[in-house]
Amino acid sequence: MLTFRPIRPEDDAPVATIIRRVMPEFGADGPGFALHDPEVDRMSAAYSVPGAAYFVVVGEAGRVVGGGGIAALDGGDPSVCELRKMYFLPEARGRGLGEALLRHCLEVAKTLGYRTCYLETLTGMDQAIRLYTRVGFRPLCSPLGRTGHCGCDQWFARDLK
Numbered sequence: 001m002l003t004f005r006p007i008r009p010e011d012d013a014p015v016a017t018i019i020r021r022v023m024p025e026f027g028a029d030g031p032g033f034a035l036h037d038p039e040v041d042r043m044s045a046a047y048s049v050p051g052a053a054y055f056v057v058v059g060e061a062g063r064v065v066g067g068g069g070i071a072a073l074d075g076g077d078p079s080v081c082e083l084r085k086m087y088f089l090p091e092a093r094g095r096g097l098g099e100a101l102l103r104h105c106l107e108v109a110k111t112l113g114y115r116t117c118y119l120e121t122l123t124g125m126d127q128a129i130r131l132y133t134r135v136g137f138r139p140l141c142s143p144l145g146r147t148g149h150c151g152c153d154q155w156f157a158r159d160l161k
Contacts, residue, residue: 001059001060002057002058002059002065002092002095002097003057003058004055004056004057004058004067004097004100004101004104005055005056005058006053006054006055006056007043007044007047007054007055007056007067007069008044008056009044009045011043011044011056011064011067012041012042012043012044014056014063014064015040015043015054015056015064015067015085016040016041016043018064018065018066018067018087018088018089019034019035019040019085019087020035020040021089022087022088022089023035023087026122026124026125027122027124028122028151030151031150031151032148032149032150032151032152033149033151033152034084034085034149037085037148040085043067043069043085046071047069047071049071051071051072051081051112051113051114052069052070052071052072053069053070053071053105053108053112054067054068054069054070054084054085055067055068055069055101055104055105057088057092057097057101059091059092065088065089065091065092066086066087066088066089066092066097066098066101067085067086067087067101068083068084068085068086068087068098068101068102068105069083069084069085069086069105070082070083070084070105070106070108070109070112070114070117071084072114073118073144073145073147074145074146074147074148075145075146075147076118076144076145076146077116077144079113079114079115079116080114080115080116080117080118080144080145080157081109081112081114081116081117081118082117082118082119082120082145082147083102083105083117083118083119086098086101086102086105086128093127098128098131099131099134099135102131102132102135103135105117106135106158106160109160110160114160115159115160115161116157116158116159116160117137117157117158117160118140118144118145118155118156118157119132119137119155119156119157120143120147120149120152120154120155120156121152121154121155121156122151122152122153122154123153123154125154129154132156132158133156135158136158136159137156137157137158138156138157138158139154139155139156140155140156140157141155142155143155144157
């Protein structure tokens with residue numbers, strides 16, 4: 001059974017490994033992608049600040065198999081958060097946990113006072129894009145904020161009312 005919980009310091013290495021393993025599957029390993037963000041190696045510290053939260057997906061024997069979180073959009077409107085670094089190992093995909101975790105992140109974002117959730121992705125992440133659309137995200141014509149993720153070519157936002 002897969003569950004999720006808030007990230008802890010001992011989760012930093014497994015989460016960094018997951019991000020660095022999954023992103024290249026989708027061609028997202030060059031410059032301008034999240035796997036190069038400095039926070040990847042210290043996710044628990046990066047998401048322990050006010051206005052941020054990150055959750056890990058835990059599988060059999062307590063092994064971390066995915067995660068996702070929210071934080072304020074860098075260089076953006078303070079009422080906008082960003083869905084960040086939501087990735088799953090292949091064995092955790094297709095079980096509905098991505099949707100459950102996404103909905104949980106959106107609820108947490110609301111409780112933190114955000115009014116809009118933004119996300120960036122890229123062409124080819126079709127399963128993720130279908131999930132975002134099903135959960136109410138709408139496509140945008142251009143990126144928001146200053147995330148530094150110039151490799152992304154798809155942008156979405158969802159009201160949190």
